[in-house]
Amino acid sequence: MRLYALCDADILRERGSDLLSFAGRAKTLGAEVLQYRNKFADIAIVKADLITLRKVWEGFLIINDHYELASFCDGVHIGQEDLYAIDSDPVRAIKILKMAIGEDKIIGLSTHNAQEITTANSLDINYIGLGAYRATSTKSDAKVLGEKLDELAALSNHPVAAIGGVKLDDRFQHVTYNVIGSGLIPNENAK
Template structure:
């Protein structure tokens, strides 16, 4: 199992865990990727947090949605809504995104169903996030895939990161990364 740590600022605050303490915990568990997500702070705060993480995190550091901050990390993870906000055509949206972040940056895309996986298979992505595996408190509207997640992952031509309610104990046959957030706390 490869571990991908999701560092959600709201979750850290709610659990009274410091940003760098979370990164240290992820490192001790062997995480290779750390995605920083902060949906409520201003861009200057998000940038400052990324710079602080970059000082201590040796693995891949990704930013969630704020692709304008890609120069300060290794890439970006973007959701479906955010991709389509760039352009209604997902291929054009990805082309625009790549021009904005640079060809050398990692790009991951959230997917939630077979149709989104099918579209993602036609795109030049580094990986897809697939889920939610279980219900989570951070995305209450997410459709839970449960045991269908692993079967759906087998249809992807990209490496798959299982997202949403994944724990360290979960095992999947067709999933490359386990995205763990609050389960690391």
């Protein structure tokens, strides 16, 4: 299984860890993608963190939501609400997003059910995030898909990243990446 590391700034702070330690541990585990998520910091801090990560991360670097910072990384991951905030027509929303970030950037979209996957199949994106596989503390309102996740993943025309409570040893038939979050990657340097 391929690994996609989700680096959440708030969880790192709670665990007494930092960006560089997380990126190093993700690299040691063989992660190919690192998504940086910082929901509450000032945009200047998020930008500075992306610049720091870019210096040490050789794989794909994705920013969560902040598509205005896509020039500092390889792409952007957006949620359903973010997609429809751009435009009520998802096809137009992705076209607008591509105009804003550039045609060469990666776009990932969170999905949670068959209907959202069907819509995503018609979009010019690079992958979908699908979940939640298990309950997580970061998304308390997430609907848990459990074993149904792999069945839903089979409906996707795009590579699938399993999200939400995924563990290193989880295996799926139709999933390209296991997304392992900041709270699940053991950090030997955490306090």
